[in-house]
Amino acid sequence: MNYCLIVDDSRTIRKVSRDIVESLAFEVAEAENGAAGLASCRTRMPDVILLDWNMPVMDGYSFLKELRKTPGGEVPKVVFCTTENDLKNITQALEAGADEYIMKPFDKDILCAKFQSLGLLPEAFSV
Template sequence: MRTCLVIDDSSIVRKVAGRIIASFDTATAEAASGAEGLAAAENTMPNLVLVSGNLSDMSGEDFIRRLRALEGGAAVPVIALLVESNLGQMTRLKRAGASGFALKPFDRMSLSMRLETYLRLAEAA
C-alpha cells in the first residue's frame, strides 16, 4: 500500500490531510516536527511527503534537503504546504527539491487536485 508522510506543527492540518489522503487508498503517517518526519522517513521511506513550509524546529527548505539526502529520498515527491503564495519562499523550496505546493487552509477538492498526479505516479511505480 502507498504511504504519505504529513509533517506539520498543527494536529488539525495533519488530521484533515490524513482523511483526504485516505480517500486515495493511501496510508498516512504523521509527524509534528521536521526531526520526527526525518526519523519516520529514514525508518520507512514514504511514496509522498507533505511538509509545512514553516516547521517549529527547521525550515521547510532544510527539511527537504535532509530528506533528499536520505537513501531513496531523492525520488519521493514532496509537496510544500504554505499559508500564502510567497514567491521568495516558493523559489527557495523549489531549489531545495520541492515537487509542488498546496495552500493552507485546504479542503478536500483543493488538496485532492494537488495530490492526484503524485499519487497516480506512486501507484504506477
C-alpha cells in the first residue's frame, strides 16, 4: 500500500486531504508543520507528500529543501498544495524539488489526476 504524508498546519485541510487520499487506497500520516514532517520522514519515508507552503515552525519550502538533502529524501513525490499562485512561488517550489503544484481548494478529481500523472495511481483508476 502506498504511503502519503500530509504536512499542513490546518487541521481541517489535513482531515479533508486524509479522507481523499485514504479513498484512493493510501495509508496516511499527518504533520502540522515542516519540522514535524521531517521527523516523520526520518521514521518512515513516504511515497508521496502533500505539502502546504505557509506554516509555523518550518514552512513548506524549507521542509522541501531539507527533505531533498535527507538520505532517501529524493524518493517521495512532493505535491505542493497551497494558495500561493504566483509564478515565482511555483517556479521556486519546482526548482527546490517539488514534483507537482496544486491550488487550494482542491478536490478528489484534481488529486487523483495529479497522483496518476506522478505514476502513483493507474490511469484506469476511477474516482
